[in-house]
Amino acid sequence: MKNLLYLLILLSMVSCQNQESPKSNFVEVHKLDFVLNQKPYHFSGANYWYGMNLGAEKSGDRARLIRELDQMQKLGITNLRVLAASEAHEDAKYCVHPALQTAPGVFDEDVFGGLDFLLAEMAKRDMKAIMVLSNYWTWSGGFPQFLEWTGADSIPYPQEPPYSWSIFTSYSCEFYKHQEAQELYKNTVKTIINRKNHITNKIYKNDPTIMSWELANEPRGYDYPAEYRQWLADAAAFIKNLDKNHLVAAGNEGSTNSTDAGVDVILDNQIDYIDYITLHVWPQNWSWFDPNQAEESFQPAMDLAKDYIKSHEAAAIKLNKPMVLEEFGIARDGGDFQENASTVYRDKFYEYFYQVVLDNIKSDGPIQGINFWSYTGEGRAPRPGDFWEKGDPFIGDPPHELQGWYSVYENDESTLNILRNFDKELQNIKK
Numbered sequence: 001m002k003n004l005l006y007l008l009i010l011l012s013m014v015s016c017q018n019q020e021s022p023k024s025n026f027v028e029v030h031k032l033d034f035v036l037n038q039k040p041y042h043f044s045g046a047n048y049w050y051g052m053n054l055g056a057e058k059s060g061d062r063a064r065l066i067r068e069l070d071q072m073q074k075l076g077i078t079n080l081r082v083l084a085a086s087e088a089h090e091d092a093k094y095c096v097h098p099a100l101q102t103a104p105g106v107f108d109e110d111v112f113g114g115l116d117f118l119l120a121e122m123a124k125r126d127m128k129a130i131m132v133l134s135n136y137w138t139w140s141g142g143f144p145q146f147l148e149w150t151g152a153d154s155i156p157y158p159q160e161p162p163y164s165w166s167i168f169t170s171y172s173c174e175f176y177k178h179q180e181a182q183e184l185y186k187n188t189v190k191t192i193i194n195r196k197n198h199i200t201n202k203i204y205k206n207d208p209t210i211m212s213w214e215l216a217n218e219p220r221g222y223d224y225p226a227e228y229r230q231w232l233a234d235a236a237a238f239i240k241n242l243d244k245n246h247l248v249a250a251g252n253e254g255s256t257n258s259t260d261a262g263v264d265v266i267l268d269n270q271i272d273y274i275d276y277i278t279l280h281v282w283p284q285n286w287s288w289f290d291p292n293q294a295e296e297s298f299q300p301a302m303d304l305a306k307d308y309i310k311s312h313e314a315a316a317i318k319l320n321k322p323m324v325l326e327e328f329g330i331a332r333d334g335g336d337f338q339e340n341a342s343t344v345y346r347d348k349f350y351e352y353f354y355q356v357v358l359d360n361i362k363s364d365g366p367i368q369g370i371n372f373w374s375y376t377g378e379g380r381a382p383r384p385g386d387f388w389e390k391g392d393p394f395i396g397d398p399p400h401e402l403q404g405w406y407s408v409y410e411n412d413e414s415t416l417n418i419l420r421n422f423d424k425e426l427q428n429i430k431k
Contacts, residue, residue, distance in 0.1 A: 025208035026245050027128060029275045032322050032366045042361050042430075043128070044423050045079030046072060046408075047327065047374035049140075050394035052083055052100070055121070056114030059098050066121060068377035071410050073125045076423025079211065080122065081326055081371045084115060084131035084192055087141030087149075093157055094138045094400035097390045101141070104149050104184055107191065113198060119209050120199040128211035130326070130371070132251060133189050135217040136172055139398035142216065143175035143185075144168075150180040159387065159400065169222050173262075176227035186238055189213075193242045205243035213239050214251030218280065221262025228262055229271075236273035248273055253280035253327070254312050257288070257304075265315040277316050277366070280327035281305055283349075291335035294345050302352060309356060316366035323366045328353055329373040329406035337385035337404035347414050354422045361429055372419075376407035 027036050034041040054065040072080075088099035100111045122129055135142030144155045156163040156171050175181050193213070195204045204210060215235045221228030236248050254265045254277070269277045283289035289301035309325075316323040330349045332341035353370065360367035374396030381388075381395055381403035388399035396407040408415055 027211045027247060029247060029322060031320050032316065032364065032368075034276070034322055034368045041368070042426060043079040043369040044076050044419060044426060045081065045130075045324075045326075045369055045371035046077050047371050047396065048072070048080045049083045049132070049374065049396075049398065050096070051080065051118040052086075052111060052115040053096065053098070053394055054114065055117035056098070056110045057117070058110045060110075060114050062117060064378055065118065068375070068410070069121055069125060069127075071377055072375060073127070075416060075419045076426065077375075077419070078126065079128045079130065079369060079371060081130040081132065081214075082118065083140055084129075084213075085133050085140065085188055086111075087145040087188070089145075089149075092138075092141065092145065092155075094159060094387065095145070096140050096399060099141055101188060105187060112195065115195075116197045116199050119197060119204075119207060123200065123207075123209040127209070129209055130212050130214060130249075130324075131192075131210055132214045132217050133192065134185055134215065134219075136219045137217065137398075137400060138168075139400040140217070143172045143181070143219075146181040146184045147171070147175055147178060149184060150178060152178070152181075169220065173220070173222045173224050173228070176221070176224045176231045182231065182234075185235070189235075189239060190242060193239065205245060208245075210246055212247035212249050212275070213243070214249050214278070215239075216251050219250065219252050220256075222260065223262065225262040225264075225267075229267060232268060232274070233271045236271055240273045247275040249276050249278050249324075250274055251278055253282075254278070254308070254315075257286040257308070265312055266319065269315075269319055269321060274321075276321050276368075277312070277319070277323040278327075279309070279312050279323055279325050279367075281308060281325070281353075282327070282329070284331055289330065291331040291333065291345065294333065298345055298348070302349075305352075313360070313366055321366070322368045324369045324371065325353060325357060325367055326369075326371040327373045331405055337381070337402060339380060339384070339404065339407075339409055343412060343415055347418060350415060350418045354418055358422065358425050358429075361426070370422075372408065373406050374408065377410045379407070380409075381407075 027034055054060045086096045086099040087101040088095045101107050138144050156167045158165045158168040193205045239248050283301040288304050290297045330346045333344055357367050357370045376396040379393045379395035384404040385402050397403050397405050
């Protein structure tokens, strides 16, 4: 009997050792590397912010979502950066409709169900999600909507004179000084992280399909850098207290090209609860590149982009944290918004960025993944070069920007071939 008992205990110990640890299937950080199931995790990804809306059973288009996920899977895409929150009252402009949150604490279950469906379908394809929880800009509500809901003046949309981008940024920055608006943010985050997926029955904070939570899309400090960094630290700690499984990132651009944006890649990412660095590069938005003078401006723009990336690689090494090149894009040739316009300069731009990531992976550099902006798949703008309106199809260009600007369609073969080639190289590295 004693020998039998000993044998049972021994078998139990072996069984426990063979079981996956609680953190298996979750992406982790080890110095400059992402790790998944004790192996390096490198990824080819896309921005696919509208996936939640497509997944909604009533207001979305689940058949299109499934087709586009299949398209991306065939391209070797294994990581999607998606909206996990959007806020807008019925009359809000230049933002997503229907929104997840339509009034403080009021969530649209159809849209929430769309996020459930998206995550469930991504899990079937072994894809990971980067979940964006808010926004500095208006296109998903974010900081401006929280401010307006808590009694601030109406949002000064920079698309409408006499307002400007500088007036808008001053408005959005008030979020860092507005406690009530920050409480709305925390309540939103708590609701999402503790959400139980009605399809998989997994609580989001326990779902390994999620790679990370991003505090917001492109938060900037401007006139309040101290308050901004205090918010970064507080928000990251708040999430880590709720969720011990997932990574956290700030979601900002890096140091940007501006000296007055109130951001700094070192200062913003040295916070303990921020696990990895995010990097965005926008040559046209930053006035480095002019598609109407492409021949003259392309190479100088590329030189600036190279220096920018190198400086951020050095920052990541200094902080000993991995980095994701998670937003970059360039217009079609001549700044044309039509879907059939050529993409000669875009393809040159993409080729460089994908090579940078490959070089980093091969040389144990800090850049571990890449998410281009952005996949549009089958979506088409009914009025290319105009703003999105309620009822329009969702495409990769968000509602506050001109439609057709940076979208990559399912038939952009020359651009998609760059992704296919990257995936082949990535698979060879994994071997």
